[in-house]
Amino acid sequence: MITITLRYFASLREQVGRSKETFTFSHTLSVVDVWQHANSMPLPENTLIAVNMEYVDKLYCVCDGDEVAFFPPVTGG
Amino acid sequence: MITITLRYFASLREQVGRSKETFTFSHTLSVVDVWQHANSMPLPENTLIAVNMEYVDKLYCVCDGDEVAFFPPVTGG
Amino acid sequence: MTIRIVETVFDPFLEIQHFQTQLALNGKCGATSIFIGTMRDFNDGDDVRAMTLEHYDGMTQKQLAKIIATAKEKWAILDELIIHRIGDILPNEPIVVISVWAMHRAEAFEACRYIMEELKSHAPFWKREILTSNESRWVLKNTSGKN
Amino acid sequence: MTIRIVETVFDPFLEIQHFQTQLALNGKCGATSIFIGTMRDFNDGDDVRAMTLEHYDGMTQKQLAKIIATAKEKWAILDELIIHRIGDILPNEPIVVISVWAMHRAEAFEACRYIMEELKSHAPFWKREILTSNESRWVLKNTSGKN
Numbered sequence: 001m002i003t004i005t006l007r008y009f010a011s012l013r014e015q016v017g018r019s020k021e022t023f024t025f026s027h028t029l030s031v032v033d034v035w036q037h038a039n040s041m042p043l044p045e046n047t048l049i050a051v052n053m054e055y056v057d058k059l060y061c062v063c064d065g066d067e068v069a070f071f072p073p074v075t076g077g
Numbered sequence: 078m079i080t081i082t083l084r085y086f087a088s089l090r091e092q093v094g095r096s097k098e099t100f101t102f103s104h105t106l107s108v109v110d111v112w113q114h115a116n117s118m119p120l121p122e123n124t125l126i127a128v129n130m131e132y133v134d135k136l137y138c139v140c141d142g143d144e145v146a147f148f149p150p151v152t153g154g
Numbered sequence: 155m156t157i158r159i160v161e162t163v164f165d166p167f168l169e170i171q172h173f174q175t176q177l178a179l180n181g182k183c184g185a186t187s188i189f190i191g192t193m194r195d196f197n198d199g200d201d202v203r204a205m206t207l208e209h210y211d212g213m214t215q216k217q218l219a220k221i222i223a224t225a226k227e228k229w230a231i232l233d234e235l236i237i238h239r240i241g242d243i244l245p246n247e248p249i250v251v252i253s254v255w256a257m258h259r260a261e262a263f264e265a266c267r268y269i270m271e272e273l274k275s276h277a278p279f280w281k282r283e284i285l286t287s288n289e290s291r292w293v294l295k296n297t298s299g300k301n
Numbered sequence: 302m303t304i305r306i307v308e309t310v311f312d313p314f315l316e317i318q319h320f321q322t323q324l325a326l327n328g329k330c331g332a333t334s335i336f337i338g339t340m341r342d343f344n345d346g347d348d349v350r351a352m353t354l355e356h357y358d359g360m361t362q363k364q365l366a367k368i369i370a371t372a373k374e375k376w377a378i379l380d381e382l383i384i385h386r387i388g389d390i391l392p393n394e395p396i397v398v399i400s401v402w403a404m405h406r407a408e409a410f411e412a413c414r415y416i417m418e419e420l421k422s423h424a425p426f427w428k429r430e431i432l433t434s435n436e437s438r439w440v441l442k443n444t445s446g447k448n
Contacts, residue, residue: 010208071210076296077274077277086357
């Protein structure tokens with residue numbers, strides 16, 4: 001069993017209506033699969049994804065304990 | 078008759094041993110000719126020349142009242 | 155290297171000056187390049203009254219540290235300071251300060267600009283603007299830093 | 302646009318801060334790019350104890366104004382400040398400060414660097430170094446600002 005934390009930020013947080021949640025899966029899966037299990041809407045095309053605060057692509061496979069974050073393009077500075 | 082002021086700066090001022098002098102000529106001449114009339118040493122190759130505080134090349138012809146300055150490469154900043 | 159995420163208005167000049175007095179540069183630093191990003195009162199043709207800056211605490215610091223580490227691999231720089239605001243911001247207030255100390259000017263200029271461009275494209279900050287009409291909206295993407 | 306040639310040590314941060322409070326930028330300025338050149342205690346492999354900066358009074362101001370005018374033709378910038386030391390200077394003291402205010406960062410970065418490179422190659426300043434051996438020498442030429 002693998003348990004992961006999901007986080008959403010900024011406009012994506014508002015769209016999904018949640019900022020943080022925990023999921024448990026019986027087998028490892030990619031971050032895009034994680035999104036599909038957790039959300040009815042499709043993953044918006046320009047979404048950025050980070051696992052444990054490092055950028056990953058959407059086929060990256062999660063491990064037990066990972067923090068997976070989804071967010072729109074960054075606009076700091 | 079044209080009367081001009083000559084100025085020398087930095088290492089060139091030390092080499093010629095003067096900082097400012099006035100010359101009067103009967104006819105117009107180029108700044109390199111002015112140098113040759115005023116100095117026994119040849120014009121050092123990398124010398125910069127300004128007339129009335131604007132850069133000129135060595136064939137620029139002086140007019141009455143001009144301030145002609147000779148100086149080495151600049152090293153500010 | 156110092157990275158600070160701050161929630162209240164700050165004076166960029168006092169911050170840099172204070173940081174610099176703590177550096178042991180001792181005659182080695184010939185060049186300092188500084189960038190200050192300030193909140194404007196307009197964007198995309200609309201008048202902006204205020205802004206709220208959200209960030210991903212932890213990832214922000216991690217990404218900024220990585221950007222500085224990469225800059226240090228690329229250029230011979232002596233020290234670096236990044237300060238970035240979060241929370242509620244008003245026009246004319248500083249949003250970000252980047253300061254880079256180096257022996258020579260090319261390194262200072264290039265590292266400072268590199269850090270700023272990387273921050274704009276990789277550090278997890280998001281701006282929400284409040285227009286003078288009281289409508290609010292997320293800024294969708296940063297403008298390019300190229301001319 | 303302000304150009305100042307100063308004979309005594311100055312605090313670059315206080316000077317910029319003071320100048321900025323007098324600017325009517327009013328929410329229009331999004332980017333400030335600053336360069337500070339500081340005296341090092343070494344050059345060309347030797348230890349330097351002090352420096353004397355000579356300039357061509359009048360031509361200096363004229364050339365710097367021309368450089369800024371050209372920068373304003375090339376980039377959309379809001380205001381510019383140049384301060385340059387002359388006279389006797391000690392290690393760690395600032396020699397030059399350039400600050401450029403703009404709406405956007407690309408313009409601020411590029412204009413600031415342009416002004417600095419043009420100053421280095423065209424403004425009539427000359428440095429004479431005094432080494433720790435008490436020998437003194439003219440600096441023959443500026444190093445390149447390219448990497």
